[in-house]
Amino acid sequence: MKATPRLSLLAVASLAVAGTLTVDTAAPAQAAACNGYVGLTFDDGPSSSTPALLNALTQNGLRATMFNQGQYAAAYPARVRAQVSAGMWVGNHSYTHPHLTQQSQATVDSEISRTQQAIAAAGGGTPKLFRPPYGETNSTVKAVAAKYGLTEIIWNVDSQDWNGASTDAIVAAAGRLTNGQVILMHDWSANSLAAIPRIAQGLAARGLCAGMISPQTGRAVAPTAAGAHTRSASDRLG
Numbered sequence: 001m002k003a004t005p006r007l008s009l010l011a012v013a014s015l016a017v018a019g020t021l022t023v024d025t026a027a028p029a030q031a032a033a034c035n036g037y038v039g040l041t042f043d044d045g046p047s048s049s050t051p052a053l054l055n056a057l058t059q060n061g062l063r064a065t066m067f068n069q070g071q072y073a074a075a076y077p078a079r080v081r082a083q084v085s086a087g088m089w090v091g092n093h094s095y096t097h098p099h100l101t102q103q104s105q106a107t108v109d110s111e112i113s114r115t116q117q118a119i120a121a122a123g124g125g126t127p128k129l130f131r132p133p134y135g136e137t138n139s140t141v142k143a144v145a146a147k148y149g150l151t152e153i154i155w156n157v158d159s160q161d162w163n164g165a166s167t168d169a170i171v172a173a174a175g176r177l178t179n180g181q182v183i184l185m186h187d188w189s190a191n192s193l194a195a196i197p198r199i200a201q202g203l204a205a206r207g208l209c210a211g212m213i214s215p216q217t218g219r220a221v222a223p224t225a226a227g228a229h230t231r232s233a234s235d236r237l238g
């Protein structure tokens, strides 16, 4: 009785999940109350897969962080803007996706700085989050990321979509997320795309919502106004 409105929303969400076998007719995930947040991340875009991914996310009430490669942000700036318009957050995933731990500091610097520029030039704002390719990092990578004001984000749960994981396996991986955690997926993965409605249902059933990744803590948190949409020069202080 202390939180009747919230419990009512949860009950509705639970009924919606339990009462349907066809994912396309499920209630949107945002109808659920948020007892915690998880960070959905999609690496390696933007690409020709991005529009369908954005449609699936928005239709299921989910927001995600897109760790873009700089070379693709430069090639497909409109897709970066589409990510932002769809309510996604945009992070830095290097320019050409090398094994950064095997590169010189100058090369690491170039990979990170050119990506910052490409994403900003495309209209994606200046990223505050950085995911090194393959999750590989060392003191040089960390120092260069810090130089550009970037927080390094690896992941808590690996969907294994890059390794041929089935849609069922990806849904199950998302089901292991707990409050504050981050899951690795990829922009190009058809199985991850197919998993999105069920990921949304699973999160809603557990009272979890898709949040932003805090640059301060590296954990998934409630979206804030400063974190939404573009981070332009005007809100650099926020």
Ligand SMILES: [Zn+2]
Pocket: 043, 044, 093, 097, 133, 134
């Ligand atoms: Zn990658």
